[in-house]
Amino acid sequence: MRAMPDDRDPAAGAPASSLDGAPATPRPSSDRPAGPRPFVRATGQLAVDRAIAELRRGGLVAIRAGRDLDRLAVAAGSEMATRELMGQMSAIAGSEPRLVLTRNRAAVLGSGTDAPAVSVALSTALDVDAVLDLSDPTRQAAVPAGLTALPERADTAAAAAVTLVKLARLLPSALVATVHGISASTMTAWARERALLVVEAGEIERYAETSAHRLIRAASARVPLADAELCELTAFRPMDGGTEHVAIRIGEPDADVGPVLIRIHSACLTGDLLGSLRCDCGDQLRGAIREIEQAGGGILLYLAQEGRDIGLINKLRAYTLQDLGADTVDANTTLGFDDDERVYFPAAEMLRQLGVGRVRLMTNNPSKMEQLAACGVEVVERVPHIFASNSHNERYLATKASRSGHLF
Known part of the structure; x- marks a missing residue:
């Protein structure tokens, strides 16, 4: 062409x-x-x-x-x-x-x-x-x-x-x-x-x-989890009629005492619910809940951003391209997306409504720290969040490190 x-x-x-x-x-x-x-x-x-x-x-x-x-x-x-x-x-x-x-x-x-x-x-x-x-x-x-x-x-x-x-x-x-x-x-x-x-x-x-500023804090309920019994879920409804974002408040974090330990987790149907071995999302989700509980409390933001915010259908298309030889970055860009389409305005707005302005961010992705800070949240510290690879996701994790700058 x-x-x-x-x-x-x-x-x-x-x-x-x-x-x-x-x-x-x-x-x-x-x-x-x-x-x-x-x-x-x-x-x-x-x-x-x-x-x-x-x-x-x-x-x-x-x-x-x-x-x-x-x-x-x-x-x-x-x-x-x-x-x-x-x-x-x-x-x-x-x-x-x-x-x-x-x-x-x-x-x-x-x-x-x-x-x-x-x-x-x-x-x-x-x-x-x-x-x-x-x-x-x-x-x-x-x-x-x-x-x-x-x-x-x-x-x-x-x-x-x-x-x-x-x-x-x-x-x-x-x-x-x-x-x-x-x-x-x-x-x-x-x-x-x-x-x-x-x-x-x-x-x-x-x-x-x-649109992030139009999030409505719609409902909260106590939901004991297997790895964190003292837990409250708060659902935030987007005014566009889209899927809700959820804040998982574990323990009794106090933003007045010091920065709150948080994890921003993008929804992953295949990894979080089905236990897919192609990614590390399920391990990161459940591991974050355990670590926040052990640390005495914090917040996990569960964002409706499937597939780095390209959606489930496009994520499955990206998987098809990976099966044909592309790595995770090339699969997204071959489809026409950026390698990561996520934005963190919703996360920042959820934290604002929860009264949290200073955080210790549990992540391996320096870009996530920079973007959250650009949205007005003070990131005091990066807390590493690393899990062992398996034979199905070794290449995926290596690509995130070599091409997306993730720290493992």
Whole structure:
């Protein structure tokens, strides 16, 4: 795939219409009546919440971008691509959809760039198989011929669309069709006529941080654990409707006396619940509970950040790539993600609500210390947290040390 400079001069496209010339509306799903939905104007983080849900169900959203919010595009998750969906996008936007990838995924396909995202066009219109093959490396398909890569600036709707599909825990690539010949003042009316949710690119980019401040401390209960009988669980509900984060308070930690011993643990269904030997997550979870208990008390934050926050489905895809020879870092970047997508704003907000500002952090990951400190938590000390490897996770742990800087 060869890279081209971003010197496009898009011409105005045809007005959005359906194949028979009538105004186009998104295809109704099977769980709602036929016909356009009532238009609801959502703004700010609420709009991003709804856009995430829409993409996860295979729908379309409109993204406003540019310094003056004068650019508009229709977007969908690429892994949801069907012939019908792509035809719908073309009819609504008046232009052919293009595939937008992260720079990590583009680099795997042979197009190095410093731009945050890359648009891919074929010599002919993208078809569904090409979209899926380029988006999903687990399909092990040959790269289609005639690809052209066009870098996308950070302030474009295309770059925002990639960020949005990441938030939706889909593969980090999007279908984007630019809407031409429309003014900023008429965008809302245009979207209303087509029953499309409009979301602003800036709100998407700020979402990870601002959504953390909307965590609700919803409920607490005493839950004796096998390794820590004096234990209380507090659930924090995200206002986006996502999975709850949980604080596990062990013993009687007192933040007024000194820094609290804490562990930040990302949820791992395979390791924590099923006892997977591919990682050390289960050992780290149960070991942390024992160590905090033995130390006299502390807090374990159990965050809903499966697979370094790429989601369970994408983690299983990464495992497939590891079985084909990739290490844990290359598997994530081949999919198009960064090697670690986690952010620690939720952890910092949970600690704030629990009245904890100074901590002794149980971790082998120096980056976790730096990121938590950047979120306003004073990390007084790193407490090592090391467990023996097995024949299934030796390479995984060695990669974390050699490529991600973990200290063992």
